[in-house]
Amino acid sequence: MSSSRMSAEEIDWTSPQPPPGAPPEPPGPRRERRIGSLEVLAALLILLVVFRGPLAGLVSGARLQTWTTVFVSVLVQAVPFLVFGVVLSAIIAVYVPRSFWARALPKKPVLAVPAASMAGVVLPGCECGSVPIAGSLIRRGVAPAAAFAFLLAAPAINPIVLTATAVAFPGRPEMVVARGVASLIVAVLIGWLWLRLGKTEWIKLPHQPDLEGASKAKAFWSACLHDIMHAGGFLVVGAAAAATINVIVPEEWLQRLAENPVLSIIALAVLAVLLSICSEADAFVAASLSQFSLTSRLVFLVVGPMIDLKLIAMQTGMFGRRFVLRFAPVTFLTCVLVATGIGVVFL
Template sequence: MPDSSSGSSVPSLSLGDSLAHGWDGDDDGLPPSEWGRPRGPRRTATVWVFALFIALLAVGNTWLSDRLDGEAFLAWATIFTAISLQALPFLVFGVALSAALTAFVPAAFWRRAIPRRSVFAVPVAGAAGAVLPGCECASVPVAGGLIKRGVAPAAALTFLLAAPAINPVVLVATAVAFPGQPEMVAARFAASLGAAVAVGWLWARFGRSDWLRPPRLHHDPDASKWRVFRESMQHDIMHAGGFLVVGGLAAATLNVVVPRDWITAVADRPVLSVLVLALLAILLSICSEADAFVAASLTAFSPTAKLAFLVVGPMIDLKLIALQAGTFGWAFVRRFVPLTLVLTLLFSFAIGWWLL
């Protein structure tokens, strides 16, 4: 190749020629010795981060050594384990379904199945949530997969809210938890579907594209369908699983920190009791297939307060917020969660006053 210093050309030797004739010690044609090695500042930073991590482990072990057998810690560990194990199968199911939608269902199918106009697409997506068994952990990756396939964000977000709240498994569990009270099942279905559709319509009208970070494709567009399925599932399960753990840690911590006496003290106050149970649903982060049994055990609270617990929980809780942030970004969460909370409370009050 041309020599920039002298203008002459230097013949290149193959590896065989070098071995046959011997190496003359001239290494001008070799890459610089620092290639492929981390540079000084980066290497130093890595060492310091690792050292800090080891130091934190040592301090944490010393500080927690006398507290690991405490009742509060055992309760925290039990709640965190229960939340994670309860949500993980549904998260895997949702990730697998999302990967299948990405790999095997052509985008043209969604353009034919879902109306183009949001005024019709949103209720269709909400009604579709009634046929898919799964909890809120499954709905986030599925909604992300729908957006990847070209479904309007407002319709996908309506499905995200409706699916964990009105699917057949949840409604049957509610009927079992409240025997002889079909009005509770009807109220949960009506309030949840109404809130989900209202959120979808408002997002379609006022939502902006830069508020929602679209899910990225994590595979080669020309790869085989099974490879796309495998790579999409591997990425999503690692990504969503990490945020599930973060949400579970936060929920378990708040479960232990918030005293139960604070909750029962407001049970006889109509409006405040609804707000308290809505907040409790967010903090407890119970899977939607099991929350009806918890609501039924709160006998001191009014039926409307219990309805708020059942409507708010599947749409807003700590692990769901973490999953949404990891999938769509914090700019989305800052706008979507308050909107959903306001509408779920409004529909809980309205449907509770009407049916309960």
């Protein structure tokens, strides 16, 4: 009896596969490869180059230019770290054995959560890269609570982000300490909360091709291509939403909100979600909002790397809508409460 598995080279991923145990279909003519998202993206890029002149005239308006600038800046900030996260995710999926995580993390999930949170200190990346990494960790057998703790902590407490915060707030080391402490507390709390209330059926990871039997190099490349095309599309959606909000929200509203201590905290928390700024750059934006209190700006710095429009879009693509509908509101509320408390104590 022939083996039920086929090598990655033998499977045509563009065609529907028969269910396990089904009799083999009679041989027939090989189907042609369908046009996929990669070909569509390449065609769009070619059209943009060919018609760059007419398109440039279409974006001559001030508001449309602002939208285009914000959209491109979000992508430019996020794409390098997304690629870094995808590559690291593929390395974890292909080259790191499952037994490694059993040795690296404590066996008890309640202890694995803070350990995974602290792992973010040694990984210089932003929130875009942490999403595919967290998905890969779950696939490799890491407890979802620990993976989500890493997802939240890594973009906020790594050395690059904390150094950028120190540069943006010269003479105020308490801002650096407050941001690191508040972000770490939120990550651990959300991880523990998932242990208590989370359900595995809320997570729906996207299907990845079974590459068993393929070479490691081919499996690595296939995993990279799958994640970059899947997460990249949601990143574009999030960037477009953030650009739209930047154009719609009047600056006068922010000035009025800054005068009220409570509303200023809520306003900057919501603004962090809407602007979707990369965690390596958000400290400079927070420093420029000088009309707001330090506590409200700390809330901005804690919320942004953990929950924003592009993250909501990317997490929907990676973990499913049911997960995001529960994870996003709880994370947002926890960030606001913890950051406000830490701000009152440290600032």
